[in-house]
Amino acid sequence: MALNYDTKDGSTYAPRGEKKGVCAHGEFIVGACGLAHGHIYGMCNGLEEAGATIGYVYDPDPAKVAEFITKFPTAKPLTSRENLMSMKEIKLVASAGIANERCGIGLDALDHGKYYFSDKPPMTTQAQVTAARVKVKETGLKWFVYYAERLHVESAVYAGRLVEEGRIGEIVSIKGWGPHRTGLTKRPDWFFIKEQYGGILTDIGSHQLEQVLYYAGAKDARLISSRVGNLKHPEYPGLEDYGDATYITDNGIPCYISVDWFTPDGLSTWGDGRMFICGTKGYIEIRKYLDVAASKEPDHVIVVDETGEYHYNVHGQVGFPYFGHLIRDCLDNTETAMSQEHTFRAIELAIEAEVKAVVIK
Numbered sequence: 001m002a003l004n005y006d007t008k009d010g011s012t013y014a015p016r017g018e019k020k021g022v023c024a025h026g027e028f029i030v031g032a033c034g035l036a037h038g039h040i041y042g043m044c045n046g047l048e049e050a051g052a053t054i055g056y057v058y059d060p061d062p063a064k065v066a067e068f069i070t071k072f073p074t075a076k077p078l079t080s081r082e083n084l085m086s087m088k089e090i091k092l093v094a095s096a097g098i099a100n101e102r103c104g105i106g107l108d109a110l111d112h113g114k115y116y117f118s119d120k121p122p123m124t125t126q127a128q129v130t131a132a133r134v135k136v137k138e139t140g141l142k143w144f145v146y147y148a149e150r151l152h153v154e155s156a157v158y159a160g161r162l163v164e165e166g167r168i169g170e171i172v173s174i175k176g177w178g179p180h181r182t183g184l185t186k187r188p189d190w191f192f193i194k195e196q197y198g199g200i201l202t203d204i205g206s207h208q209l210e211q212v213l214y215y216a217g218a219k220d221a222r223l224i225s226s227r228v229g230n231l232k233h234p235e236y237p238g239l240e241d242y243g244d245a246t247y248i249t250d251n252g253i254p255c256y257i258s259v260d261w262f263t264p265d266g267l268s269t270w271g272d273g274r275m276f277i278c279g280t281k282g283y284i285e286i287r288k289y290l291d292v293a294a295s296k297e298p299d300h301v302i303v304v305d306e307t308g309e310y311h312y313n314v315h316g317q318v319g320f321p322y323f324g325h326l327i328r329d330c331l332d333n334t335e336t337a338m339s340q341e342h343t344f345r346a347i348e349l350a351i352e353a354e355v356k357a358v359v360i361k
Contacts, residue, residue: 099119110135144326145343
């Protein structure tokens, strides 16, 4: 299958995969509410390919709505958030609004009897996470999060299967590296206001925390230390361009994550995202978006085990099963895409690291 990526700009990263519908046509209607970040396109691509109908859209910016409809012509524009929430046929609300506003949209969606799918970070404060936990328990509805750096990356999905199969034995350490290109001239004002984007560890660090818990097979982790800083962008005082953190998972695995906004212009993609998973019988390296200076194609999985050295290019071979599981979870009242606790704990750990971080100056 042919997959399409905007490889230079992470803010418009929107993978496309093979269509594998898991529901009848028109059975699962989605309303998009909040188009502040381009991830809404990846979110809706995945849902549509799994059989959902992108039926409605609202954003206060008419230009964003018009652009969205060119990609999803089934979406009918609405004049207000309340109008969208009141549409009874909508099963799920998807949002990539301004980061600190996403939780409020989700609370509103659940109050209207709808499931919710948020871009990451889904919350920017612990108070928001607590409110979401209460609302989920109160309504019995599900709150999903687009942790795209694992869920919408075939190499990351494939590596998870290898770990589950025991290919590298018991996991002993995990290291995540998440560099991004800033694209400063293309960024909206809220990207530079910490109260709105949540800080670098809350924002792109939440991707890493979700992966740490998943690959470790852990339910929780303990923060050891964290650091954030604005190292080279003094003209944007609200921006954090570097962050890192160390953890010990509840099953005893040491983990380290590092995220930054320093991808150089010479790289052919928006970030050389990688994950290193070490086990008792080998190790795995995930080269998500390219194999530097060797292949511009994404989805490389490097495995070294007791039998040899292996390089798998799984681009176009694995797909993105999360979206179909999400839809069926809503329709069947199951929990196969991701547990609600895992969804919330990943962002809680990221927020804790952000709040407790040593500021590098």
